[in-house]
Amino acid sequence: MENRVVVTGLGVCAPNGTGIPEFTSSLKQGSCGIRFHSELEKLKFGCQIAGKPNINNINLNNYFTNVQLRGLNASGMFYGVIAGKDAWENAGLSPLGSESPDWDSGVIFGTGILGVDKFREAIYQVDEGNVRRLGSTSVVQTMASGISAYLGGMLGCGNQVTTNSSACTTGTEAILMGYERIKSKKASRMLVGSCSDSGPYVWGGFDAMRILPRSFNDNPTKASRPLSETASGFVPGSGAGALVLESLESAKRRGAAIYGEIVGGAINSGGQRGGGTMTAPNNDAVVRCIQAAIKDAGVNADEIDVVNGHLTATTKDPMEIQNWCNALGRSGMDFPYINSFKGMFGHCLAAAGSIECVGTLLQFKENQVFGNVNCEDVHPEISKIIDTSRIPQATINFAPRIIAKASFGFGDVNACVIFKAFGQD
Missing domain, CATH: 3.40.47.10 (Thiolase/Chalcone synthase)
Structure with a gap:
């Protein structure tokens, strides 16, 4: 018999809300997190608006140690760890404190590109002959699997810990990969999701393709218009979504709350x-x-x-x-x-599927269909x-x-x- 797979934890760091309460309220009310960014105007972008999570009031010491934060300059890493650790806690789970890892728990957390700002910084340091100034964290910040490696170590996961990447399909693919692993009894719990960096070095290529809206710079909340006759391109976004998937047997044994069941894909x-x-x-x-x-x-x-x-x-x-x-x-x-949901936070690229799956599952909890x-x-x-x-x-x-x-x-x-x-x- 194959395992049934349920969702027991959710976490999100999105342009329209960080944390499940704020994100849920935003979806229910139709609040938009797309804003004008003066940095994009200075860089002469045609589209000068974007969806970017506001983490200015987040105490990052709740997610990272001081050592981990030293030299950390990867927005997607911040978003992914916030969403991932929140989802783990939301599921009623705690990071493992023992020396032995949790062999039944794993991580599949995807990204499109990670640490692009850190990578840019590294290029300049190398070109100027300052290799020693790169710091010891430049590799883990710029390798795609840095996000799953961070989360796996923070939580003590001893099952599969990996990163997938398939453009805008990344988040949904990660969920299905975790689902298959639990369904086939190779794991009991999997933290799954995806994250995306923010900023001009991520969004610039899309602006050059002229597939972003250029006539809403003074009216950003009206720019992302899925299904609309006046839609003129996607608004770039960023962030992270995370889900804790678990075998039904494990969830029942823990008495965990269940958001919904994955029955196929x-x-x-x-x-x-x-x-x-x-x-x-x-x-x-x-x-x-x-x-x-x-x-x-x-x-x-x-x-x-x-x-x-x-x-x-x-x-x-x-x-x-x-x-x-x-x-x-x-x-x-x-x-x-x-x-x-893209009308509320834009197209979050590699993070889109995971953020939207979090919102999708919240509709079961709220007994509503968000507008x-x-x-x-x-x-x-x-x-x-x-x-x-x-x-x-x-x-x-x-x-x-x-x-x-x-x-x-x-x-x-x-x-x-x-x-x-x-x-x-």
Whole structure:
């Protein structure tokens, strides 16, 4: 028998809230965390707004020792450790104090690029012949697996500790990787999630591609417009989301609170064929991924109550809705409720899937479907295929039973996870 896998802990460090209480309140109210950044204006970015977590009032000594903080200059590391340690505590778990590691607990925490500011600093030091000034932490701050290594050591995890990277699919992929490990009885608990650095060295490439909005610099909270006719590109964001996954047997033994159950999922690639490219999805692959996830979960497409889409506020949003319709065999009034949280914090790149999965699971706890902000003018191509009542503008009271969440990333890669309200057998 395979293990059933449940979610027992959540943590988040997002542009619209750090910590579950603040983040939940923001999602319920539709509050936006996107702000103007003068640094981007000085650097002559076309898009001078972004979603960046505010950690100025966070006591970092609650997460790092003074030794660890010395020379630490990696925003994604800060975000990931805050979210990860909060999720562990939220699950009722404590860092191991003994010399022996916890062989049943592991970490899979993804990132796209980590420590880019530290890497820039290192390049200048090396070029100026100041190698000795790099400090002893430059390597762990700039290696992709630095985040999982930090968290694994802080918590004393002795099972698999690793980092994945698959562009904007990273967070959802990490969750499915942890799910599979517990399901196959190779671990009892896995801390999973993802993080993304913030700043011009991360966002500059997207600005150069001209896929970020340029006409909202004086009105940042209205800039991210998923599903909208007036969407003009995604707003870059950053942060981290974290989940503690656990076998149902372990969770029951501890008497842990359960946010929901993962009942299935799927990961695939369009191979950059059939219309798929480095930056655009193969639509057939997207449909196949969603359908494979539903099959793996052992549910019917008509049982899905809510979809949390990738929906980045680009010209691809109508096609994503069409892909969901094709995958589910549902349209019009028969389509599930659908939402995108990116209107509230932008597209957090490698952290997007994990942050959005945290928000997705909170809908079970709150017995609500959080609203879509900035899409009062639903794209006409979308309203042709699904009824606009399925796109709630504000939070509605509704107790979802099954939610599908998907992420699609550069490289034509896809991931879809199916969450179920616990106790809804």
